Amino acid sequence: MARSLSTFRLQLRRFAANRLAMVSLALLVLIALGCFLGPYAFPFNGEDADFDFISAPIDFGSPHWFGTDDFGRDLLVRVLEGGRVSLSIGFLGALTAGGIGILYGAVAGYAGGRADRLMMRAVEVLYGFPYVILVILLSLLFGGGNLALFAAIVFTLWLTPAVIVRAQAQSLAKREFVEAARAGGMTPWSIVVEHIVPNCASVVIVYGALLVPEVILSESFLSFLGIGIKEPQASWGNLIETGTAAMDTDLRLLLLPGGLLAAVLFCLNFIADGLRDAFDPNDR
Amino acid sequence: MLLEARDLDVGYPVAGAGLFSAARILPIVHGVNLTLEPGQTLGIVGESGCGKSTLGRALLRLTMPTGGQVLWQGQDMASFSASDLRRKRAEMQIIFQDPLAALDPRMTLGKIVSRPLATFAPELSKAERLARAVKALEEVGLSEDFARRYPHEISGGQAQRVGIARALIGRPKMMVCDEPVSALDVSIQAQVINLLMDLQERMGLALVFISHNLAVVRHISHQVMVMCLGHVVEVAPKTDFYAGPLHPYSQALMEAVPEPDPVREKGRRGTALTGELPSVLNPPKGCVFATRCPKAQALCHAERPVLRSFGDRQAACHFVESPT
Numbered sequence: 001m002a003r004s005l006s007t008f009r010l011q012l013r014r015f016a017a018n019r020l021a022m023v024s025l026a027l028l029v030l031i032a033l034g035c036f037l038g039p040y041a042f043p044f045n046g047e048d049a050d051f052d053f054i055s056a057p058i059d060f061g062s063p064h065w066f067g068t069d070d071f072g073r074d075l076l077v078r079v080l081e082g083g084r085v086s087l088s089i090g091f092l093g094a095l096t097a098g099g100i101g102i103l104y105g106a107v108a109g110y111a112g113g114r115a116d117r118l119m120m121r122a123v124e125v126l127y128g129f130p131y132v133i134l135v136i137l138l139s140l141l142f143g144g145g146n147l148a149l150f151a152a153i154v155f156t157l158w159l160t161p162a163v164i165v166r167a168q169a170q171s172l173a174k175r176e177f178v179e180a181a182r183a184g185g186m187t188p189w190s191i192v193v194e195h196i197v198p199n200c201a202s203v204v205i206v207y208g209a210l211l212v213p214e215v216i217l218s219e220s221f222l223s224f225l226g227i228g229i230k231e232p233q234a235s236w237g238n239l240i241e242t243g244t245a246a247m248d249t250d251l252r253l254l255l256l257p258g259g260l261l262a263a264v265l266f267c268l269n270f271i272a273d274g275l276r277d278a279f280d281p282n283d284r
Numbered sequence: 285m286l287l288e289a290r291d292l293d294v295g296y297p298v299a300g301a302g303l304f305s306a307a308r309i310l311p312i313v314h315g316v317n318l319t320l321e322p323g324q325t326l327g328i329v330g331e332s333g334c335g336k337s338t339l340g341r342a343l344l345r346l347t348m349p350t351g352g353q354v355l356w357q358g359q360d361m362a363s364f365s366a367s368d369l370r371r372k373r374a375e376m377q378i379i380f381q382d383p384l385a386a387l388d389p390r391m392t393l394g395k396i397v398s399r400p401l402a403t404f405a406p407e408l409s410k411a412e413r414l415a416r417a418v419k420a421l422e423e424v425g426l427s428e429d430f431a432r433r434y435p436h437e438i439s440g441g442q443a444q445r446v447g448i449a450r451a452l453i454g455r456p457k458m459m460v461c462d463e464p465v466s467a468l469d470v471s472i473q474a475q476v477i478n479l480l481m482d483l484q485e486r487m488g489l490a491l492v493f494i495s496h497n498l499a500v501v502r503h504i505s506h507q508v509m510v511m512c513l514g515h516v517v518e519v520a521p522k523t524d525f526y527a528g529p530l531h532p533y534s535q536a537l538m539e540a541v542p543e544p545d546p547v548r549e550k551g552r553r554g555t556a557l558t559g560e561l562p563s564v565l566n567p568p569k570g571c572v573f574a575t576r577c578p579k580a581q582a583l584c585h586a587e588r589p590v591l592r593s594f595g596d597r598q599a600a601c602h603f604v605e606s607p608t
Binding site: 006177182186198 | 344371373386404450
């Protein structure tokens, strides 16, 4: 007989067969590599003003391929550096929010009863919290900056994975292999970690892939409003904000960061789609 | 005595109306007394929903009893600390009705079978645990390469063997078998039953065998216990029971067993039970079987009969005179 394949490997194999998702994944990796390594290829960074080139247009002959902004800063480098911020917040935020949500939901779903009811009511209370006000409050608390933004994003986005995983964990807790694990003397905590969480993996991976664009979008949204990443540090959000301000005269300031953001969001959505097709058992 | 239950009540909490309202208990099993000696098999029979599976789980404290006691080798199991109980679970195991659902789909069979050893024998290394798992798999008739397979790659009968191997790995003294063969093909059923009897003989294993299949119970049991709506209505040694059950409910169960001979089956008088099965939520005041019993009298609806002894058998019916 052929080598045994775990369900997870079978699912990955199905994912790999999805061409659109694989192309998106390749493009996403390319963009991420560009953002993280690209800026090192230039002799200047995104905060260096070049007074010989202020508001320079696109010119592949000059050192500033995509021109510069009002302060003479290289647009391409700023967009790449902004991408670095946006992508790291996106992935780290999704990872943290997802991690917290998974554990919280798995514990609530497995514990059941009163603990579950209390934990989920708490989630509902937090759901009701106005997002923007929360960010402003956290900005005050952390003295502004990336940490406050990150905390605010994680704080609001862990709720949905918690609810999703809790529903899944609740049905898993009634399955016989969980009962067998209890009969095998496992502690509740190791049952959650070894049985419940891995069996929620399918749902979590799919939702996680949708969580990343959500985080990137809320980072951009908050930075756009001016309560996220602040100048001179670049992020796609505040670059787009600058771009919209100059939209009437110079579209390029908007199109480069906006186009990259859109491309990343499209890629992530196609990947999430592929993951769902590969991992969701209801579909087959 | 290996296991004893005294006046065991079991129920499930039903969520209360609000966040802080106390959970109500829906009673499932009422005042069960039973004893189990090492190496013996107690067959528990009854229709679906009569509480036999719940009772089996309560004997292992997988479901918390709501009243009464379970004594393991003379000690009240409620007195064990959580960690003591976890270690003691090596000696009392369970196998399940749906053998595939009892295996975590994301683990290899080797991991599934060896996992309990991490609790029961923490001194063993990972390799030693796996070696023991392979040995346990061989004991139930599965070759070594099964250890690397995943649950979705094996059949129901093989899955049940894996479940038995996992139960055996801690060297149990007792095993609760919750309908272990009712999800399997008839040809596989016999193999699994024979495997269980063989293991019982080799290891002196005591079995609590829960089933609705009287023929299977007859094959494997020493004692038979009949449950109806959470109450024990009859307990008898196997030979006596199959020679002629005392309780009308047991008789009805016995008559419902189809004859293997089609000619005889056709000529059999059809005595299917009529009448309502009482609701668990609203149990009758009298005998739980009275609504369906062909012999029911006014007394049966008014007063619940208690278990009375007739020689070495017991029955809970007002109208049982003496064993014939």
